[in-house]
Amino acid sequence: MFKFVFIVTGIWLQSVYTKDIIGSPCTLQSSNSPGQCKLLTECKEIRDEAVLGHKPPQTCDFEGTQTVVCCPKSRQPGDISKKKCSEYSSFTKEKQLCGHNIAKRIVGGKPAGRTEFPHMAILGYKQRDSENRLWICGGSLISKQYVLTAATCTTPLTVSEPDLVLLGVTNLKDTNHRQERKIIEKVVHPEYRADAFYNDIALLKLDKPVEINSYVRPACLNTNFDIPVSQVVATGWGLTQFSGSRSEDLQKVTLDITDHQMCNSNYRNIRPLNKGISNDKHICTGSETEDRDTCQGDSGGPVQIHHNNDPKLCMYDIVGVISFGKGCAQGPSVNTRVSYYIKWIEDIVWPENTQ
Structure with missing residues (x-):
């Protein structure tokens, strides 16, 4: 017993x-x-x-x-991005002053500070029968070797496909701190179609890692659907007015996040948007009171917010990729919502961390 x-x-x-x-x-x-x-x-x-x-x-x-x-441990989408964001943040000094004020008014914008957006990139398109390049679309450095941009920017334009990425400058003619990298791989989202305004997102792999410093540093990715602020900052070298001239200096503009239903009503009966504006895949931005907007040539560039909502820390979270709009400042512009594509981005950019 x-x-x-x-x-x-x-x-x-x-x-x-x-x-x-x-x-x-x-x-x-x-x-x-x-x-x-x-x-x-x-x-x-x-x-x-x-x-x-x-x-x-x-x-x-x-x-x-x-x-x-x-x-x-099973990886959740966003885990790697958050880990990498912490790593990139370590390259900044705690509470380092960026030497800028948040833009109040790239129509209605103002020049960006020299080290304000170190993740900002621009794509170079080689002209036929010439060694010169046209610098057209924007992009965001999100790791030492990958740039996030729009899928529309990877297709051949009137000149060619993009073959070069420029980083480290705000003025396109500046040679100080300039870093150029060749594009060795273009990864377009598998569900992107050239005749539709959905899944307009792509990744560009650079031929070698960038040198991280105050002028070139990856941004963080916003991994949550919810955006904790009502305004975002867009940046680019695009036109300063519809069919106008482009800017040689990087411009920034603060935009309101536009109500989804209102944005959707602005894009009715448009064939490339046969399913309407997708709240999951799109973010609409603009201004109801002032002529502030992104414009031609800004496509592929970032729509961003201050990391941890702290404007003194020189880090940004990319919430959207500039995609399309009606003219410039003629209604809300539409951006690809980054949070929807986090797992796809992580599996390509950081495959060694995926499980």
């Missing part, structure tokens, strides 16, 4: 102990990455490895005949 009670008690204690282990954090020794203790039968990654005859898994404990393994 005593022996029976002892065995049952021992099993009960083992069961409680194991339940405490299951779900607890662990660290994968092979990669020093975070994991979670799970039954082998509930960890698909380890099961698949075992079927292929790979090395035995790292164990946390045992439950009867079942092994409790250190299972790679």
Whole structure:
């Protein structure tokens, strides 16, 4: 009788102990990455490895005949972006003053500060029978080797496809701190179609990593659908008025986030928008009281907010990619909402961190 009670008690204690282990954090020794203790039968990654005859898994404990393994922690979209944002933020000094004021009025805009938008990029298109390039579309540096832009900017224009990215300058003729990188790969979103205004987003891989400094530094990505402010900042070298002249100096403008229904009503009966403005995939911006807007040549550039809503810290979160609009300052402009595409971006830009 005593022996029976002892065995049952021992099993009960083992069961409680194991339940405490299951779900607890662990660290994968092979990669020093975070994991979670799970039954082998509930960890698909380890099961698949075992079927292929790979090395035995790292164990946390045992439950009867079942092994409790250190299972790679499932990655959530946005996890890598947040980690990288923290890494890029370390290149700035705490509360470093950017030497700028938030723009109040790239129609109705004003010149950007020299180191205000170090993630800002512009794409170069080689002209036929010439070594000169036309600098047309914008982009955002989001890692040491990738630029985020619009899919429309990767297709051949009247000149050619883009083959070069310029970073580190606000004036296009400036040679100080200028960094040029060749484009070695264009990754257009697989659901983008040239005859529709949806999924207008692409990634450009550079031939070599940029040199990070005060003039060239990746931006953060806004990973949440909700945007914590009512205004955003757009930047670009595009036209300063419809069919006007372009700016040699980087311009910035503060825009209101426009109500989705109101924006949708402005784009009715347009064939490339047969499903209307998508609240998940689009962000509309503009101004009801002043002539402030993005314009021709700004496509692909960033729509951004101050990181952690702190204008003194020289970091921005990219919330949108400038896509299309009706003229310039003639109604709300439409931007591709970055948060919808976070997983797609992360899987391409940081594949070594994906699981």
